[in-house]
Amino acid sequence: MKYSKATNYALHTMVYLIALPKGNTIGVHSLAEMQDLSPTYLSKILTKLAKGGLIESTPGVRGGYKVSKAKDSISFLDVIKTVEGESNLFNCSMDHHEGCMIENVMIEAEQNMKDDLAAKFLIEITNKMDEQSINNIKGKAN
Amino acid sequence: MKYSKATNYALHTMVYLIALPKGNTIGVHSLAEMQDLSPTYLSKILTKLAKGGLIESTPGVRGGYKVSKAKDSISFLDVIKTVEGESNLFNCSMDHHEGCMIENVMIEAEQNMKDDLAAKFLIEITNKMDEQSINNIKGKAN
DNA sequence: ATATTAAAGACTTATATTATCTGTAATTGA
DNA sequence: TCAATTACAGATAATATAAGTCTTTAATAT
Ligand code: SF4
Ligand code: SF4
Numbered sequence: 001m002k003y004s005k006a007t008n009y010a011l012h013t014m015v016y017l018i019a020l021p022k023g024n025t026i027g028v029h030s031l032a033e034m035q036d037l038s039p040t041y042l043s044k045i046l047t048k049l050a051k052g053g054l055i056e057s058t059p060g061v062r063g064g065y066k067v068s069k070a071k072d073s074i075s076f077l078d079v080i081k082t083v084e085g086e087s088n089l090f091n092c093s094m095d096h097h098e099g100c101m102i103e104n105v106m107i108e109a110e111q112n113m114k115d116d117l118a119a120k121f122l123i124e125i126t127n128k129m130d131e132q133s134i135n136n137i138k139g140k141a142n
Numbered sequence: 143m144k145y146s147k148a149t150n151y152a153l154h155t156m157v158y159l160i161a162l163p164k165g166n167t168i169g170v171h172s173l174a175e176m177q178d179l180s181p182t183y184l185s186k187i188l189t190k191l192a193k194g195g196l197i198e199s200t201p202g203v204r205g206g207y208k209v210s211k212a213k214d215s216i217s218f219l220d221v222i223k224t225v226e227g228e229s230n231l232f233n234c235s236m237d238h239h240e241g242c243m244i245e246n247v248m249i250e251a252e253q254n255m256k257d258d259l260a261a262k263f264l265i266e267i268t269n270k271m272d273e274q275s276i277n278n279i280k281g282k283a284n
Numbered sequence: 285a286t287a288t289t290a291a292a293g294a295c296t297t298a299t300a301t302t303a304t305c306t307g308t309a310a311t312t313g314a
Numbered sequence: 315t316c317a318a319t320t321a322c323a324g325a326t327a328a329t330a331t332a333a334g335t336c337t338t339t340a341a342t343a344t
Binding site: 001002003004005007008011012015076084087089090091092093101102105106108109110112113114115116117120124125128 | 143144145146147149150153154157218226229231232233234235243244247248250251252254255256257258259262266267270
């Protein structure tokens with residue numbers, strides 16, 4: 001059981017987007033280049049984040065992506081939920097779920113993780129980025 | 143990201159083994175039948191649990207499996223760790239991990255889940271099984 | 285108009301999970 | 315000793331999911 005690479009890419013991308021000056025956008029090409037991955041693949045992930053309401057996009061010349069919420073309000077959980085989906089880590093395929101105690105235990109444990117992830121904000125990561133990286137990103141903004 | 147079916151099978155199997163009278167063993171055939179799955183596949187999972195020290199096996203006629211620790215000491219985490227392995231949910235493939243703050247956040251969140259799973263014991267599930275199920279298992283002991 | 289950008293869908297490839305098949309070794313009991 | 319029973323190991327196959335590519339379309343600014 002592992003988080004997908006897509007989650008990794010999404011988290012890093014969000015950190016970059018948060019580092020952008022307010023209102024600026026950056027294209028998927030630059031974002032992919034910084035993470036050394038294919039733009040088309042990252043594009044899918046960005047579309048997911050956009051549909052999830054975390055970022056917004058503008059097509060066309062000088063278009064790109066920017067965050068669509070207050071930068072200090074975006075939690076790790078927000079990103080992970082959007083990319084990985086909402087379903088539970090443990091899901092039994094049987095159909096007599098009512099009152100299942102095994103599921104209850106698993107769901108409760110998972111909730112502890114989620115609570116923690118909901119209280120951790122990406123801006124904390126961005127705030128600790130070094131000056132050079134920040135300037136690098138700003139330089140790539142549209 | 144999901145827990146594997148193997149984890150589900152392992153948890154149920156452990157509940158059954160804990161329900162057995164102390165010292166009794168039960169074969170993989172019966173355990174698989176109760177969960178409606180292939181004995182050979184379950185066998186692999188049981189071997190893993192045995193190597194992990196949670197259960198012990200005796201081959202040969204009237205052999206089978208039994209728990210190898212105090213029944214009230216076996217936690218959900220014990221089982222999950224044995225089946226799913228020890229690696230972290232989030233693992234970045236880059237090689238500059240030192241002091242990575244993203245990883246720190248993820249690992250800490252995961253630890254909250256693990257702490258909870260380590261405090262939940264399978265015997266609680268067994269204790270709440272109905273009489274009929276318990277007797278069914280006892281009847282299949284060797 | 286044209287260049288640039290995101291979005292969408294079909295498709296392929298890679299990887300992990302799930303499952304089966306076959307054979308071997310250990311143990312019991314007749 | 316012999317036969318039945320059981321766990322164990324390894325190869326293989328089947329399936330599901332994730333990861334990544336390719337191509338086309340649509341929107342936008344200059
Ligand atoms: S008891 Fe719960 S986990 Fe077990 S088979 Fe039923 S629903 Fe699934
Ligand atoms: S900062 Fe952390 S998560 Fe990001 S690439 Fe480096 S090691 Fe991986």
